[in-house]
Amino acid sequence: MLERAKFLAIASSNLDEFFQVRVASLKDKIVAGFARPGADGLTPANILVEFSDRVHAMVTIQEELFAGDVSAAMAEAEISIETWDSLSDDDRKVLGEVFELRVFPVLTPLAVDPGHPFPYISNLSLNLGVRLLDPGTGERRFARVKMPPLLPRFLPLPDGNRFVTLEQVVAAKLGRLFPGMEVESSSAFRVTRDADLSLEEEDADDLLAAVEIELRRRRFGRAVRLEVDAEMPVEMLDFLLEELDLDRDDVTFVHTLIDLTGLFILHGLDKPLLKDEQWKSVLPTELSVDDTKSIFAVLRERDVLVHHPYESFAGSVQAFIERASQDRLVQSIKMTLYRTSGDSPIAASLIRAAERGVQVAVLVELKARFDEQTNVTWAKALERAGVHVVYGLVGLKTHSKCVLVVRNDADGLRRYVHIGTGNYNSKTARLYEDIGLLTTDPEIGADVGDLFNHLTGFSRNTEYRRLLVAPHQLRSRLLELIKREIAYGEAGRITLKLNSLADPEMIEALYEASCSGVKIDLIIRGICCLRPGVAEMSENITVRSILGRYLEHSRILRFAHGSEGSPLYLIGSADWMGRNLDRRVEVMVPVRSPRHQAYLDGILAAELSAAAISWGLAESGVWTRSRSDNEVDVQYRIGQLLASSLRR
Numbered sequence: 126m127l128e129r130a131k132f133l134a135i136a137s138s139n140l141d142e143f144f145q146v147r148v149a150s151l152k153d154k155i156v157a158g159f160a161r162p163g164a165d166g167l168t169p170a171n172i173l174v175e176f177s178d179r180v181h182a183m184v185t186i187q188e189e190l191f192a193g194d195v196s197a198a199m200a201e202a203e204i205s206i207e208t209w210d211s212l213s214d215d216d217r218k219v220l221g222e223v224f225e226l227r228v229f230p231v232l233t234p235l236a237v238d239p240g241h242p243f244p245y246i247s248n249l250s251l252n253l254g255v256r257l258l259d260p261g262t263g264e265r266r267f268a269r270v271k272m273p274p275l276l277p278r279f280l281p282l283p284d285g286n287r288f289v290t291l292e293q294v295v296a297a298k299l300g301r302l303f304p305g306m307e308v309e310s311s312s313a314f315r316v317t318r319d320a321d322l323s324l325e326e327e328d329a330d331d332l333l334a335a336v337e338i339e340l341r342r343r344r345f346g347r348a349v350r351l352e353v354d355a356e357m358p359v360e361m362l363d364f365l366l367e368e369l370d371l372d373r374d375d376v377t378f379v380h381t382l383i384d385l386t387g388l389f390i391l392h393g394l395d396k397p398l399l400k401d402e403q404w405k406s407v408l409p410t411e412l413s414v415d416d417t418k419s420i421f422a423v424l425r426e427r428d429v430l431v432h433h434p435y436e437s438f439a440g441s442v443q444a445f446i447e448r449a450s451q452d453r454l455v456q457s458i459k460m461t462l463y464r465t466s467g468d469s470p471i472a473a474s475l476i477r478a479a480e481r482g483v484q485v486a487v488l489v490e491l492k493a494r495f496d497e498q499t500n501v502t503w504a505k506a507l508e509r510a511g512v513h514v515v516y517g518l519v520g521l522k523t524h525s526k527c528v529l530v531v532r533n534d535a536d537g538l539r540r541y542v543h544i545g546t547g548n549y550n551s552k553t554a555r556l557y558e559d560i561g562l563l564t565t566d567p568e569i570g571a572d573v574g575d576l577f578n579h580l581t582g583f584s585r586n587t588e589y590r591r592l593l594v595a596p597h598q599l600r601s602r603l604l605e606l607i608k609r610e611i612a613y614g615e616a617g618r619i620t621l622k623l624n625s626l627a628d629p630e631m632i633e634a635l636y637e638a639s640c641s642g643v644k645i646d647l648i649i650r651g652i653c654c655l656r657p658g659v660a661e662m663s664e665n666i667t668v669r670s671i672l673g674r675y676l677e678h679s680r681i682l683r684f685a686h687g688s689e690g691s692p693l694y695l696i697g698s699a700d701w702m703g704r705n706l707d708r709r710v711e712v713m714v715p716v717r718s719p720r721h722q723a724y725l726d727g728i729l730a731a732e733l734s735a736a737a738i739s740w741g742l743a744e745s746g747v748w749t750r751s752r753s754d755n756e757v758d759v760q761y762r763i764g765q766l767l768a769s770s771l772r773r
Contacts, residue, residue, distance in 0.1 A: 126198040127392045127399040133191055134388040140180070141249060141317060141386070144350045148176065149319035152349055164629045165654070177374055188381045202399055203286050204391070206279065206382070209293045216282055217297075220289060223280055224298050231276070232295065234302045236268045243368045244269050248318040248346065251278075251384055253292055254361050255299060258307040265309070267364060270295060270302065278387035288391075290382065312357035313383050316369060319346035352377045352384070401674055404764045406437035406555075420445050420563075421452070421532060424541055429563040430721040432728075433547065434675060435767045438554035439470075442528075442543055442561055446471050449530045449541070450478035456538070457484040459577045460528040464548040465503065471549050472503050476510040486513040488580050490523045515581045518710065521596065523580065525698050525712035526561070529573045540570025544592075544714040546679040546696055557678040558760070560696050562714055562721075566591070569714060580710065595699055595711035600630070603701075606684045606693065607634045610643045617643035618685035620729050624678060625652040625700040639665040648732050649742075650677040652702075658744040668742035669751070671732050673760040681725055682713070694722050731759045 154169040162168050167175070199205060209217070235244040236257075246252060251272040258265055272278075272291050279288035292313050299308045348369040353362060355378040366372065392400070411429045412420065423429065431441045447470070449455045458478055465472060479485040489504045491497060508514045517523040526548065530541040547559030564570075568590040575586050576594060587597035610617035619638065626632065626647065632655045635645055645666040647653070657666040671677050680697055687693025697713030699705040716722060731737060736757040740748045 126195065126202055126204075127394065127396060128401050129190075129195050129198070130388040131392040133187060133195065134386045134392070136187060137385040137388075140183075144317045145248070145320035145346075148173070149321055149346070149349045151176075152347070153319075181377065184377055184379070187385065188379070191385065192381050199391075202396070204394070204396075204399075205287050207282070207287050207289050209289060209297045212289070216287075219283060220280060220294050221298070224294055224301075228273075228276060228291070228295065229298070229301060231273045232270060232302060234268050234270050236266055238266055245345070246316045246348075246369070247271070248320060249315065249384075250274065251292060251313065251315050253296055253299075253311045254314055254357070254365065255303070255311045256309045256358065256361060257303055258309050260305075260307055266306075267361070268303065270299070277390060278384075279390055290387075310358055310361075312354040312361060314354065314357065314365060315352040315383050316348050317350035317352075318348050321346075348375075350375055350377065352379055354378075354383065355380045404435070404674075404761075405768070406434055406440070407767055408440045409436045412441060420448055421534075421541060424563055424565050425534070425539070428566070428718050428721065430716065430718070430724060431545075431561045431563065432679075432724075432763070432767070433557070433559045433561070434555045435558075435764050438551060441563070442545070442549070442554075443470055443474075443551060445530075445541075445543060445563060446528060446549075447474045449532075450474040450483070452532065454533045455483055455530055456533055457486070457531045458528070459486045459581075460549070461488045461490070461523055461525055461580075462500065462503065462549060463490045463524055463526065464553070465499065465550045466552045467499050467502070469503065469549075470551055472507065475507060475512055479507075479511040484513070485511075486515070486577065486581055488515050488517055488523050488577075491516050513581070517580060521708060521710055522704075523710040524705065525576075525594075525710050527573055527576065527712055529570070529577060539565055540567070540574060541565055542570050542573050544569075544573070544697065544712055546698060556676060558675045560679040560681065560725075562696065562716060566717075576712065591715055593695065593697070593713040595705060595709060596707050599699060599711060599713065600706040603631065603682075603706075604634055606687045607631075607638050609686055610684055611638050611641045613643070613686050615642035615644075616685075617641070618683075619643060619645045620648075620681075620683040620733075621646075621701075622648040622677075622679060622681040622729065622732070623700050624650045624680065625702050627652050627654045627702045628706060629654075631701045631706075635666065636662050639663045646729075646733050648677075648729070653742055656744050656746060657742055663744070669733070669737075670740045670742070670748065671737065671759055672740065673738070673758060675760055680713075681729065683725070683729065688715070692722065694725050696725075728763065731757075731762060734759075 151169045151173050155173065160168050160170070235241065237243050246269070253270040255268040255270060256265060257268055272295065276291055278291055280291060280294055281288050296311045299311060348371055351365060351369060351371050353376060362376070409429055409431050411427060412423060449458055458475065475485050475487060487507055489500050489507070491500050491504065504514050526545040528543040532539055532541060543561055543563050545559060545561030547554060547557050547561070569592065572589040572592040575589065576592065579586060587594070593599045593602045607619065610619055617638065626649050635655060639645055640662065643665060647655070647666065647668045648671060649668055650670055653668055655663065655666065655668065657663050657668045680699060682695040684693045694716040695713040696716055697711065699711035699713055705711050716725060734757065736753045736755050737759045738756050739751045741751055742748055
């Protein structure tokens with residue numbers, strides 16, 4: 126039950142980000158008069174209208190699930206979110222004391238009158254709009270009370286199983302905030318603002334300073350959405366719309382709880398029987414065979430393929446960087462940091478390495494959306510420790526996931542490399558499904574060395590031996606690989622596991638391959654702009670999506686004849702979207718070990734099996750839940766496989 130509550134919170138959080146970035150972008154285009162249709166034939170105004178209808182339908186379903194199935198299941202587990210009116214006198218007394226001690230001292234009521242302009246409403250903050258009557262003058266006023274973000278959204282009652290929302294308690298105690306005034310009504314509301322950064326990198330003398338300025342400006346982004354209590358008085362709603370410069374189409378009327386992201390708090394309750402059983406990560410077999418060997422000794426003998434979170438990130442990739450930071454033979458460490466945690470053990474290892482004299486260079490991507498502040502903080506800390514910190518290439522995001530360790534082994538300098546599909550983030554590594562390759566392959570090591578020289582210096586080299594790198598060669602190489610399969614006709618085979626497929630040129634190439642008889646299986650977790658199963662266009666293409674406990678995040682590409690007539694396997698950071706292929710630094714690396722190729726084949730076969738719990742995309746563009754008599758949870762099956770050590 127608590128997993129369902131968490132999923133409602135995740136859906137709300139993702140919708141918030143969608144409004145802050147995608148909807149804000151559409152509104153900017155409309156204001157700028159941009160009316161040219163995109164590849165789908167729709168203008169920004171068309172998309173906004175269609176999106177508005179769909180989001181309202183989605184929020185309605187979400188509310189019905191919360192008010193119905195989820196709340197009923199919570200009640201069976203003796204967990205409930207109570208209303209103030211339903212509480213006993215004893216309960217109200219307890220919450221009254223909590224209000225006086227913990228809430229009242231940090232509240233700041235802001236009235237609106239000629240001497241008090243309409244206050245700034247911060248992004249995603251929860252507020253009460255209050256309508257007041259002055260008994261002395263008969264005048265009516267509006268006031269805003271912000272719910273302090275450091276206070277819990279749900280205040281527990283003494284039994285620990287019943288909760289009351291913070292806004293309900295504050296609403297019941299408004300008389301304490303406005304003594305001498307008559308509180309006529311109050312309604313909750315929430316504003317979503319444009320949160321995308323607007324950087325002119327070419328004109329920035331100092332990118333770090335420019336990002337910090339934009340982060341401060343982000344707080345004052347234009348409002349793009351207003352969520353309100355469905356019972357909010359019309360005059361209060363009209364007042365808010367006027368002050369926020371919004372239209373009725375920008376309003377979401379909420380009948381349950383505004384901002385269901387608060388349900389993350391309930392998932393934190395110590396009730397293991399109401400949550401998924403915890404799966405324990407295991408050490409990769411290749412690293413656990415002989416625990417007397419260092420990770421460097423293992424890599425000198427063989428490549429290591431790691432699959433998170435089934436296999437421990439802390440015991441593999443994180444341990445690789447930690448050991449490198451401590452090893453007296455290591456001479457340099459270079460890596461890219463796109464997203465990392467605020468308490469990153471990896472960043473701490475890099476600082477320790479620099480402090481003991483190792484040459485450390487880190488490319489910190491300051492423009493990683495919604496992680497900008499964390500990355501700015503780490504960039505400053507790394508620089509203070511003596512790390513060479515760079516911020517990438519002007520006009521491009523560096524999305525690649527690479528580590529290069531140069532070690533003075535007994536037989537000479539050797540490059541140790543990690544290339545992965547996921548971020549160097551120890552927290553998300555427990556939630557996101559990702560794959561990484563650890564290798565000492567000389568050609569891959571040389572390629573990664575050239576890549577870092579390109580990123581940190583003025584190297585113009587864009588040719589690589591093994592790697593496929595965007596934006597210079599990845600698109601063209603992928604198109605070549607598709608054409609190679611087309612040459613094999615009905616014997617051609619392409620299997621792609623991606624987060625998103627949206628690039629028109631790549632989609633057209635897949636359509637061409639399908640028309641030539643090539644069989645194409647796509648496993649797409651999120652956006653897919655390709656229509657499968659259309660006669661004489663995509664009848665040889667299937668599309669499915671795997672949804673499970675973990676976020677499917679790895680990218681695996683398999684071309685049946687991509688390597689001199691043999692299968693070519695690629696893993697890396699790039700999805701098939703315009704931004705990944707043209708506006709980011711991305712890296713794909715070939716996986717050449719037969720045992721690792723067999724493992725990747727096993728993953729793809731499991732996710733494509735008829736029994737796999739999945740969603741299939743029809744030619745109409747509608748996703749449908751697959752049904753089977755013997756359904757298999759693919760993620761659980763992979764976890765079992767690795768836990769039993771039946772692995773490569």
